[in-house]
Amino acid sequence: MELAPRILEGDRRALARLISLIEDDGPPAREAMAALHPHxxxxxxxxxxxxxxxxxxxxxxxxxxxxxxxxxxxxxxxxxxxxxxxxxxxxxxxxxxxxxxxxxxxxxxxxxxxxxxxxxxxxxxxxxxxxxxxxxxxxxxxxxxxxxxxxxxxxxxxxxxxxxxxxxxxxxxxxxxxxxxxxxxxxxxxxxxxxxxxxxxxxxxxxxxxxxxxxxxxxxxxxxxxxxxxxxxxxxxxxxxxxxxxxxxxxxxxGLWAHRERARARDDLLRALEQELLGRLLAGVGEAAIEDWVDRIARREVDVYTAVQALIENR
Ligand SMILES: Nc1nc2c(ncn2[C@@H]2O[C@H](COP(=O)(O)OP(=O)(O)O)[C@@H](O)[C@H]2O)c(=O)[nH]1
Ligand SMILES: [Mg+2]
The missing domain is CATH 3.40.50.300 (P-loop containing nucleotide triphosphate hydrolases)
Incomplete structure (x- = not known):
């Protein structure tokens, strides 16, 4: 059985298992998190x-x-x-x-x-x-x-x-x-x-x-x-x-309870978005290209902001 329903039933082993998956940060953890969110x-x-x-x-x-x-x-x-x-x-x-x-x-x-x-x-x-x-x-x-x-x-x-x-x-x-x-x-x-x-x-x-x-x-x-x-x-x-x-x-x-819940939802969303976008960009650009830009910045051939613009626009 899937982890989320077991956790909702109070299964502590399922709970411990999901926490380990969360620490590893993979798709299975995200699926379970999605199922648990309404609860x-x-x-x-x-x-x-x-x-x-x-x-x-x-x-x-x-x-x-x-x-x-x-x-x-x-x-x-x-x-x-x-x-x-x-x-x-x-x-x-x-x-x-x-x-x-x-x-x-x-x-x-x-x-x-x-x-x-x-x-x-x-x-x-x-x-x-x-x-x-x-x-x-x-x-x-x-x-x-x-x-x-x-x-x-x-x-x-x-x-x-x-x-x-x-x-x-x-x-x-x-x-x-x-x-x-x-x-x-x-x-x-x-x-x-x-x-x-x-x-x-x-x-x-x-x-x-x-x-x-x-x-x-x-x-x-x-x-x-x-x-x-x-x-x-x-x-x-x-x-x-x-x-x-x-x-x-x-x-x-x-009314601050609801306010803090909303602040947390915003934090979560922006954090996840940042992580996802960065992950996608890095995956698309590739390690070698990143190192190349790092070298050029270190050699003072280009500045960080110009490099970022180039990375985002030319991916
Ligand atoms: N004298 C005294 N020592 C305490 C008190 N509360 C905790 N300690 C001791 O302070 C040390 C650190 O406690 P701990 O709870 O691990 O602190 P933490 O690092 O902030 O989590 C331990 O040796 C505790 O036994 C207290 O109220 N009085
Ligand atoms: Mg402690």
């Missing part, structure tokens, strides 16, 4: 991002447990381009997520680092949609907030949680990484460590500055809360769950 659009997609080691995985684990206690099913996608698939970080994630394993209401998947970051972003978006179609009420996406691609992955969520931890001195990683603008909820994890209150204050100040600088109407009605947690023992996690529920209610009542 998407129900899950609450929650991005969890922040610097490595802030406790994202531990927090995601606790959030998942909290959602399960409230009766919601949870899909988890862990994206970590900085660590290889078999690396230690991932092994750590596996161990930590062990208390969730065996629960049929939970599905956990770590994304492999294959190909480009752009490819990873595409694959992650597709996997989120597959989990949505499979009926998971909540999809948690953990990404390391270090680069634009990872930030883009987080941005496609309905609700984005930026995780910070009290660190060395006054350094607030989320500020340095430019994550403040995408945060719907800010969490200062490791509140058992010294400096947590200071970090929370720094984030509040940054938020206030951001609000003053933002143009009128920029999500003005939602003020991102700054919450403290100790993910290790679950302290403060209930408040994060409440904030998530409040943000969802806000998105729905303000």
């Amino acid at each position: 998407t659009g129900r899950a609450h997609v929650i991005g969890v991002t922040g610097a490595p080691g802030t406790g994202k995985s531990t927090l995601v684990n606790e959030l998942a447990k909290g959602f399960r206690r409230r009766g919601a099913t949870v899909g988890i996608v862990a994206v970590d381009p900085t660590s290889p698939f078999t690396g230690g970080a991932l092994l750590g994630d596996r161990v930590r997520m062990r208390d969730l394993a065996g629960d049929p209401g939970i599905f956990i998947r770590s994304m492999a680092t294959r190909g480009s970051l752009g490819g990873l972003a595409r694959a992650t978006g597709d996997v989120v949609r597959v989990l949505d179609a499979a009926g998971f009420a909540v999809v948690l996406v953990e990404t390391v907030g270090v680069g634009q691609a990872e930030v883009d992955i987080a941005r496609t969520a309905h609700t984005t949680i930026v995780v910070e931890a009290p660190g060395l001195g006054d350094d607030v990683q989320a500020l340095k990484a430019g994550l403040m603008e995408i945060a719907d909820i800010l969490v200062v994890n490791k509140a058992d460590r010294p400096g947590a209150a200071q970090t929370a204050r720094a984030l509040e100040v940054a938020l206030e500055l951001g609000r003053n600088n933002a143009g009128p109407g920029k999500d003005a009605a939602w003020r991102p809360p700054v919450l403290k947690t100790i993910a290790l023992d679950g302290s403060g996690v209930a408040e994060v769950l409440e904030a998530i529920a409040a943000h969802r209610a806000y998105l729905e009542s303000s």
Whole structure:
């Protein structure tokens, strides 16, 4: 039987199989995605991002447990381009997520680092949609907030949680990484460590500055809360769950839910179009011709824009 109907029936092996196909990016995955598309659009997609080691995985684990206690099913996608698939970080994630394993209401998947970051972003978006179609009420996406691609992955969520931890001195990683603008909820994890209150204050100040600088109407009605947690023992996690529920209610009542869905559809369309057009062009032109243009550009015989025009017009 085809994968899509099996996934809609709750077949977890079919789900795992399709995710592998998505990572390989071939026609079978696209066919299944097409069949699943009408069944998407129900899950609450929650991005969890922040610097490595802030406790994202531990927090995601606790959030998942909290959602399960409230009766919601949870899909988890862990994206970590900085660590290889078999690396230690991932092994750590596996161990930590062990208390969730065996629960049929939970599905956990770590994304492999294959190909480009752009490819990873595409694959992650597709996997989120597959989990949505499979009926998971909540999809948690953990990404390391270090680069634009990872930030883009987080941005496609309905609700984005930026995780910070009290660190060395006054350094607030989320500020340095430019994550403040995408945060719907800010969490200062490791509140058992010294400096947590200071970090929370720094984030509040940054938020206030951001609000003053933002143009009128920029999500003005939602003020991102700054919450403290100790993910290790679950302290403060209930408040994060409440904030998530409040943000969802806000998105729905303000019409932003539909707005974000549409923004994501546009992103998806443009990304897919870009990939497809580039693929077709490269296939038509051929590797040798591309290398030839590269040589000419490097020798300063021609500039990039002229080369692009020639490639597009003479293919
Ligand atoms: N002290 C303390 N350590 C924590 C807390 N949450 C996570 N950790 C530890 O911080 C380390 C990194 O956590 P992890 O969840 O893997 O962070 P990630 O890289 O952001 O996913 C691990 O050793 C965790 O046990 C916390 O609330 N307090
Ligand atoms: Mg992690």
